[in-house]
Amino acid sequence: MRLSSNAIIGAALVLLACTAAVLAPAIAPFDPTKSSVYFLQGPSRQHLLGTDELGRDILSRVIHGARASLIIGAGAALLAVLIGAPVGLIAGYLGGRTDLIAVQVIDLFIALPGLVLALIITVMVGPSLPNLVVVLGFVMWPVVARLVRGQTLAVREHAYVEAAVAAGGSTFWILRRHVWPNIARVVAAQFAITVSFAIITSASLSFLGLGIPPPTPDWGSMVRSGFDYLAFNPAMSLAPGSAIAATVLGFYLIGSSVE
Amino acid sequence: MLTHIARRLLLAIPTLLALTALLFFSITKILGTPASMMLGEDASPKAIAELNARYGFDRPAYVQYFDWLTRAMTGDFGRSYTSQDPVGAAIAGALPVTVELALWAIFLAVLAATALNSLPNAPPALRRLVVFANLVGITTPNFILGICLILLFSVHLGWLPTTGWVPWSEGIVAHLRHIIMPVLTLSAYYFGAFSLVYRVEFSDVYRRLYIRTARAKGLSPASVAFKHALPNAILPVITFAGLSMGHLTGGAVVTETVFSMPGIGRLFVSAIAGRDFPVMLAVGMVVVVAVVAMNLVADILYTIVNPQIRLE
Numbered sequence: 001m002r003l004s005s006n007a008i009i010g011a012a013l014v015l016l017a018c019t020a021a022v023l024a025p026a027i028a029p030f031d032p033t034k035s036s037v038y039f040l041q042g043p044s045r046q047h048l049l050g051t052d053e054l055g056r057d058i059l060s061r062v063i064h065g066a067r068a069s070l071i072i073g074a075g076a077a078l079l080a081v082l083i084g085a086p087v088g089l090i091a092g093y094l095g096g097r098t099d100l101i102a103v104q105v106i107d108l109f110i111a112l113p114g115l116v117l118a119l120i121i122t123v124m125v126g127p128s129l130p131n132l133v134v135v136l137g138f139v140m141w142p143v144v145a146r147l148v149r150g151q152t153l154a155v156r157e158h159a160y161v162e163a164a165v166a167a168g169g170s171t172f173w174i175l176r177r178h179v180w181p182n183i184a185r186v187v188a189a190q191f192a193i194t195v196s197f198a199i200i201t202s203a204s205l206s207f208l209g210l211g212i213p214p215p216t217p218d219w220g221s222m223v224r225s226g227f228d229y230l231a232f233n234p235a236m237s238l239a240p241g242s243a244i245a246a247t248v249l250g251f252y253l254i255g256s257s258v259e
Numbered sequence: 260m261l262t263h264i265a266r267r268l269l270l271a272i273p274t275l276l277a278l279t280a281l282l283f284f285s286i287t288k289i290l291g292t293p294a295s296m297m298l299g300e301d302a303s304p305k306a307i308a309e310l311n312a313r314y315g316f317d318r319p320a321y322v323q324y325f326d327w328l329t330r331a332m333t334g335d336f337g338r339s340y341t342s343q344d345p346v347g348a349a350i351a352g353a354l355p356v357t358v359e360l361a362l363w364a365i366f367l368a369v370l371a372a373t374a375l376n377s378l379p380n381a382p383p384a385l386r387r388l389v390v391f392a393n394l395v396g397i398t399t400p401n402f403i404l405g406i407c408l409i410l411l412f413s414v415h416l417g418w419l420p421t422t423g424w425v426p427w428s429e430g431i432v433a434h435l436r437h438i439i440m441p442v443l444t445l446s447a448y449y450f451g452a453f454s455l456v457y458r459v460e461f462s463d464v465y466r467r468l469y470i471r472t473a474r475a476k477g478l479s480p481a482s483v484a485f486k487h488a489l490p491n492a493i494l495p496v497i498t499f500a501g502l503s504m505g506h507l508t509g510g511a512v513v514t515e516t517v518f519s520m521p522g523i524g525r526l527f528v529s530a531i532a533g534r535d536f537p538v539m540l541a542v543g544m545v546v547v548v549a550v551v552a553m554n555l556v557a558d559i560l561y562t563i564v565n566p567q568i569r570l571e
Binding site: 210238249 | 274278282285286394397398399400401402403406407409410414502505506507508509510512513516517527528531532534539543546547550551554
């Protein structure tokens with residue numbers, strides 16, 4: 001498989017975010033939750049990106065913030081695939097009334113604004129890392145289901161599926177052995193794209209004040225608090241903002257490079 | 260075709276009922292009655308019961324739902340818990356702001372996506388720039404884009420006001436100066452998404468015989484691209500734009516918060532912060548109705564334009 005330059009750039013960005021998340025305690029120059037009296041300082045040699053309103057080192061918080069974003073993004077996308085793929089497979093393969101009902105439900109969910117839905121549910125269950133994973137996974141599954149259904153419909157028409165039916169294979173066996181391997185690649189690509197949109201949505205929730213509770217470093221919340229001091233130290237918003245944009249771009253490039 | 264449209268209309272009714280019921284029960288059930296919140300943590304059970312009786316929270320949930328629904332249909336959404344103002348009036352004041360923002364954003368996105376991707380004889384560098392801009396539009400979260408625009412045009416260049424809102428009546432120029440950055444922010448994603456759809460359709464249309472005929476007749480490349488290819492390739496973008504209206508409310512929530520615009524989105528965010536159920540319910544209902552209506556319109560438009568469905 002030849003890799004496109006887009007896929008390589010995407011992989012590099014994702015790798016960067018993963019490295020920051022895994023090695024955060026080792027590479028971050030300061031404790032991300034420790035405040036000091038040197039608050040709202042501009043970039044200096046000691047604090048490369050300056051400090052926030054509580055005197056915490058912004059660079060260290062950006063590095064540590066990768067953890068929450070990646071866990072929420074990957075966790076939500078995994079949940080979306082775990083719900084969406086079986087629904088799509090069954091709807092596309094069985095067709096008929098099952099398909100009709102599934103498509104109605106999927107289309108309804110897709111039409112609803114994901115962010116607004118996520119806002120309402122997050123208010124009800126309260127923002128915490130596990131809750132955000134579940135809420136975003138629940139909001140994102142219909143897109144995966146629609147894609148898997150479309151792919152299954154196409155694969156179902158192939159002669160080898162007909163042969164498997166003629167051989168007396170059970171529905172589960174056919175889906176697992178003949179349909180799934182042929183669509184797994186597309187689902188993997190959709191997984192990466194879902195990660196990118198889950199990160200955008202969770203960052204937007206944080207920006208609106210429904211992020212992981214402090215003091216855990218969280219990119220969206222950091223952009224939010226930096227927004228009030230935009231004229232003093234733009235890095236306070238721009239640094240976590242660029243981290244979000246770069247990570248989202250990375251996953252999107254990987255996902256969209258698969259045809 | 261008429262039966263198809265009628266069927267879609269009939270399907271929209273149970274959809275709306277189901278969605279509003281879901282909204283109502285989830286918001287009221289899971290969050291509980293607002294009595295404890297309004298009276299504080301250590302309110303006496305008697306005071307809570309009195310308040311519940313006054314607001315009708317002691318009745319069965321389905322009775323409350325139908326009561327709320329019948330009132331809502333006449334425009335009576337109750338009063339806000341925090342400001343005590345009628346919710347209907349607050350919605351009526353905020354809705355035009357959001358609708359204007361949304362229409363401008365979609366219009367700009369469709370215009371930019373179709374025009375920039377139809378340019379005849381565009382140099383490869385420009386084409387690559389457009390593709391790159393699309394990518395940035397799709398992947399950059401709304402609020403980050405908005406903050407970058409504020410930093411550039413307000414803080415550094417000082418050309419535009421940072422935030423706020425001036426209605427049309429107080430001056431068209433001031434109005435436009437306040438709305439331009441929010442519109443750019445909101446339209447960026449759709450510019451990217453519409454471009455992806457449009458490029459595929461445009462290159463497909465461009466290979467058709469009537470395009471070859473138009474070129475053979477000696478028409479200018481611009482005339483072929485904009486008069487012959489663009490109108491034939493724009494249909495999927497229009498359909499997509501109609502279906503994007505629901506998604507767009509999410510973007511409007513964030514954009515209005517960044518730019519402090521008095522629209523539906525910010526009303527919703529402040530209602531969430533204050534656990535103001537009547538406002539949350541009303542905004543949720545407005546969004547749901549708008550989404551179902553826009554999908555219906557997109558579907559009917561598609562039926563009218565697509566002869567395959569029309570002939571059935």
